[in-house]
Amino acid sequence: MNDNIWILMSADAIAIATTLILAGLGALFTERAGVLNLGIEGILLASAVSSFLAADASGSIWLGLVFGALIGAILASVHAVLSVVFRANQIVAGLALVIFGTGLANFLGKPAEGKTINTVIEPLSFGSLSDIPVIGPIVFGQDIITYSAILLAIVSSRYLFSTRPGLELRATGDDPATVDAQGLSVARIRIRYTMFGGALVGLGGAWLMLAQSAGWHQAATTNGLGWIALALVVFAGWRPMRIIFGAVLFGFTLQLPFTLQAEQITFIPSAFLEMLPYLATLIALIALSRPGSRNLLGAPRSLGSPFVRDER
């Protein structure tokens, strides 16, 4: 058996996990504020292609990343305005965003098809640490964004559970009327975190594009990672630290079928394995769309429902 392919697989799984952590944290911040944004996949695609175009035009990968995050925030602001200001049905608004984001990405992506970027994000160098067998390339072979994503999850956890704004954010998702009664603006908090969440998703999309894909392949670029990110938040119980572990788990499950195929291990049909993450996602999304099951899962209480101040 070839040990190398397993190490490569692990490295790839962590790479996928990076996008999932960023997009998952984005969805988590949005949902903690009480807004359900199902449009993550659309944002991911649109920001991926825009970051490609920006990096291509400017020659700077970093500019591409920033641009991706910016596009993510802008698209999320559309969702925020629809669901917070106009109190639209958030499920419908989110699905519309998927369609819009995908369409936009395909349109913008036309000229980019077949092109590749010649600069890449280099893995950080830890000197001889990377040469440790097995662990070296997996733990010390990643780029700065991957490490930042993990750090961000840790910081997010601290922010959410032990800072004043974190407390206000959680309260907004659970009980906006109480936050309103304190003289805080529910709308402002919700819009702010929906946009911030969108920026994180956008960064995830941009990184996936620039660091991982050789080029733009339309919807295959993200392969439904946006949907998986939404499910990940459910499985993580809306806790940032668990996002890291969930993302790694999903990352491995997504990579495993290719490796098994390459190794010609066939005792489990690889098509079945390929399906697993999506099946889990489907179940999580169904649960997320129904208020009853949402509560059972421990979702923020007001998730998906617009806030209207009691008239009396």
Added chain:
Amino acid sequence: MSNTSHEVAQGPHHTSGAAPTALSAHSIDKKFPGVLANDSVDFDVRAGEVHTLLGENGAGKSTLAAVLCGLYQPDAGYLIRNGKRINLSSPRAGLQHGIAMVHQHFRLVDRFTVSENVILGSRDLPYRLIRREIDEKVAAVAESYGLPIDPEAIVGTLSVGQRQRVEIVKALYQGAEILLLDEPTAVLVPSEVEKLFENVHAMTAAGKSIVFISHKLGEVVEISDRITVLRNGRVTGHVSGRGTTDTKELARLMVGRDIELNSQRATHAMGHEVLQIRDLSLDVDDVAVLTDISFNVRAGEMVGIAGVAGNGQRELADTIAGLISPTSGSITISGAMTTDRGPIAAREVGLAYVPEDRLGVGLVPSMSIIDNLLLTRNRQTVVDRFSVRPEATRLIEQFEIKANGPDHLARKLSGGNAQKVLLARELSGGRTATRLLVVCSPTRGLDVGAIETVRRILNDARSAGQAILLISEDLDEVLSLSDRVLVLYRGAVVHEALGEAAELSQVGAAMAGLSSQSH
């Protein structure tokens, strides 16, 4: 805060005569479309006293309290705080002047701990919160007023009385000097009321002022240093002192006529069994909410269900009304099985239901009184407002509903008047001769005059041969009205007694779960 706590021993009264005025309102006018809710009202509260606002439903008490805390801006008049004129543009501004209102609907996040709830919205905290420090700080504030509180407890697990205490601690934490308590006892059981009053004493001893609103005259007499009576938005009387006040006189001042405070149980014949419940059980999310409940209600009988809130009363009522399907067991109304057949089937055979949640389940807040009446009146496709109008007008009169006509929107009614509309709808115009009335907390939030009316109506209905299931947390009400009393504890009937023979102490013990299965 700690420097004031040693005054507790002195008691609140020694200083009340000389104490300076903490907050005063002068010639306050507050108009709502069609009503003058406050009509040049003068009101003041001194440091260290309890000043009660008394008045019938719709008299303008809540409106005045809302003006005092900055929730409403008056159309005319002004407020003076510690000798200076103030302008309150929002509750936040009120808080900055040390004025806080404790709402009847608690504004608390269930999943948060007590201390997280208390500090939510405070601006003077550091960015980073250290749980232990906050807990200590909150506990210190609570203790300095003798309000024992566990800062780490999750609010969702607390009783109503404890939650109320969290609200009060929150107000104190935010620096409130004047607390407005709008019907704080309406949701409390007697033992919790006692605790609340202890807290009130501790606060007044520490120099805080309390504006208290309640319909329960006994309480008002017990707790108040001064009483101001409102009627139709105007101040109609001042009563001072505590203990000396005569409740009958107060009731007369409030409604302008003599009131029979103690309702009489009429003697009457009972007929066949209208409601039969057999082995009723209900599980919600695998938790048993109701277990093996069996009882009957006969025509001409009133059965009272006593119990502390949250012991399955609401679920029992909703199940009988067909809103929830039981896990097992059966419900028969007038000989027809209504289990699992939905609310309309139950209404077809004579059910009338007055739920606990008036504006949520009982009435449609955004519709007029007449449309709310129509909801149960006809099932025809075409809405016929015209033919119901005379009846609506009659009901508004009969139930003394304060509204400008049948087109008044339900959400613009005062709390007590909304309840009256609901009762009027359910108690009148049924489709069957014998009906089953399921009424939950029918007099909560009503003034004494209205309570008298409602109790009389219930008694009349019983005399007319209706079967009545009265579910109420007001133990006195259950005991004085019912022919039979059942006590619900953790979803099971733990005590049963005949109304006249029921002993307050035994029923009380059963409500607290201390009973030895006595039936």
